[in-house]
Amino acid sequence: MKKTSPLKFENHFPLSQEDLLKILNLSLSQGGDFSEIFLEYKTYNFINMEEDIIKETAESISLGLGIRVLSGEKTGYGYTNDISLEKVRKAALTAASIASTPGDRNASSLTPSSFPHNYYPVRESLHKAPLENKISLVQECYLSAQNLDPKIKKVKVSFIDLTQHVRIVNSEGLDISDVRPLVKLVCLAIAEKTSKREAGYSGGGGRVGLEYFTQSLSPEKIGQDAAHEALELLEAEWPPAGEMPVILAPGHSGVLIHEAVGHLLEADFNRKKTSIFWNKMGKKVADSQVSIYDDPTIPHFRGSYNIDDEGILPKKVLLIHQGKLTGLLQDRLSARLMKKSCTGHGRRQDYTNIPIPRMSNTYVDKGEYTPEEIIKSVKKGFYAHKYQGGQVEDSGKFTFSVSSGYLIEDGKLTSPVKQATLIGTNIDILNKIEMIGSDLQFGLQTGTCGKEGQSMPVNDGCPTLKITRMTVGGQS
């Protein structure tokens, strides 16, 4: 007799298509105009190495479903991780209660559908790989950081591989599924020299297989990059403080665009008119060299997906075209209320959360200057290289923490600088983008974005960018 593993997706949801349809109908029983069931089964493995040992491994299983009912602008939501018909019905009734005019509206019968693309073709699944092989990746990364220089006193490497199975069915008859792999290998290295102690960080991954670590980015390289950064920061100075020309390094600086521009182009903030952009569609909001995209379809990228968490096929969106505001990131609810088409940007952290408009992979398109030309144009300024993170308010005011950068003196990068803060207001800074490089790059494939308590994997990128003037915070 063939023995099935207890950890298969289908086995966890003992609900037939007929059951699902009944639940969708039950969800509409109070008069809702749309209902949906999001079924999720997620597993992950985690390895942690520090102090020269594999300290622990972890395995996690998350299983559950969420039922959503829309009624006009209102959303009702119930979820459960007890997949008994009784509990699922209870979640359906909870979601249904958002509507208040009982009727006999019925869901359309479910038609399983698929899609022609796969944005994460994986040759050798890391999820299926033996734990021993993954431990080797971690050890290679660890040793390469540790052995780079005797000043490296501490290394920490962690690895995580995750597989998320989702199935989305809704009252419009949709029945669609996806399996999303996600991998991350990160290294933290600490260097010490005469009572000074600095940390460097690097990492990689994405929606990739084991082959990524031999073909795209080796664990050794990740370890070395982290160690190099820590060593360089030992020599770093405090940044200058005040307003000055700022050059944003390619790749890593994408986080600035993500925070300062991307979030405020998520449709919900515009529908609610809390975003500074809500009344600026078609208007000039940036220098005419600037074009910005959000693209969930880039193969293997951390922020990519075959379908969004509402089961919609995602589209590449041109957010800003040559300085003019042209697009918003739409989920189903905002698109419907704003009478726009959905762009497939409705994402959710897991089955316990309502989908909301989110970014995927956001980037500034390349320009015409070489990075050398751009640096040469600055007599005295600041070059922001890597970031700890950033935050923006709906008003457009933002802050970025620069973990490493350089002084620019007479058109050259000179002393390394640590721990600076960049602040500004988005439209002001977008208009002060003076030069855009031809060197579009993307950040480390390790980014996670938070919004309303939900964390999502994202990526972002940009070419070298010169900002005419920007406020730099430091300690001098």
Place this chain on the structure above:
Amino acid sequence: MKDKSQVKIFKLAEDLVNFGKNQGADEIEVSILDGYEFSVDVRFGKIENLVEAGSRALGMRVIKDKRTAFSSSSDLSRNTLEHLVKNAIKRAALASPDEFSGLPSPSSRHTDIPSLSLFDPTISKLSSKKKNALAIETERIALDDKRITNSHGASFETKEIKTVFANSNGFLQEYDQTVCGLSLGLQAGDTDNRVEDYWFSMKRHYKELESPEEVAKKAVERTIRQINPKKIKTQKVPVIFEPMMTSWLMGFLFSCVSGISIYQKTSFLVDKLGEKIGNNSVDVIDDGLLPGMLGSRPFDAEGVPCKKTPVIEDGILKNYLCNTYAARKLKLKSTGNSAGTGVNPNNFYLKAGDIPPDRIISSLDRGLILIRTIGHGLNPVTGDISRGAFGLWVEKGEIAYPVSEITISGNLGEILNNIEVIGNDLDFQSPISGPTIRIQELTVAGK
């Protein structure tokens, strides 16, 4: 709250521990959370989102031959859980042996759970109508103020959580807790000159929650005081931290006194135990046993009873906050701060002084009141701070105008030595808290 299924999870925890021992684990611990949550978001008087759900999660740690493996699951079927236990025992063999690993030894201390007052039975009895009305009313009061131009909405939420914990040293206990919260976010000014802020109240007991009037009033006041901000020049000035800002600073301090960052040497406070790290007036305490407070709990995530731990006393660093593992690494004792592999604050706070906050402001000739920060910019390895900030400029003891697009920078070690005045307004609004304080000097970068 006790029904058949809850007796079942108590038994499940116990059974899994026995199953693990029978399968060959040297030590095993199992924790189960059984939670129920409700939340309603309201905007412009209408319900936007209504969420109601119950869910469970289980976590376990298995140790064999001093090698550790963790598992967690939201699928609580016996099949899945027994599979996870077996797999964890197998995986443990692939980790390295670690002499510091293992469960805490049994403690003779025992917390009297009812005395902590963590559970409010009235919360589950609130009607949906009442809960929705709280959010609607809070926002309505705020919107009556014509200076408010947009709303992020108001929310009311409740949580009821049962925690069951069992381990192979014979520990088997459970406790119930509740939390309820009311919050409101607002904007003022026109689209191109928006300012925004929020206020919230969060308590374990419904009767202690701030009223819709109080929450609305504070959210309005916090928002409108920022209208028409000015930029200021880069300079070094005295800075007053409002309680929320002191809490933020204490949060950074917590990460620097965590036993984990100490043994990992990622804190500037490594090897500083017994040394003077702040001025005489600085007392910082972690206390898991304050009745009714948000950070209180009878025992931590590995079953160690919580207690009161002096962290800084008269400016002297007295204790690092440790789970069992960090404590063994540092040859110290667990302080009951375990959060699994990490550490959590219980109620971690800067002790109040006796000066009223308005007097701290009126005695300031020239400087900044820090009201919000955004961004990251905290480096525990060095104690360095660099954050985007919003503030109120003070001239001759009076608030002159709001300030934006500034950054503040400094160093936590220096700040602890430069706390000049400590206010009397400690409110335990969150597990990490502190009163108004005045810092002698910080760099404020602007134009």
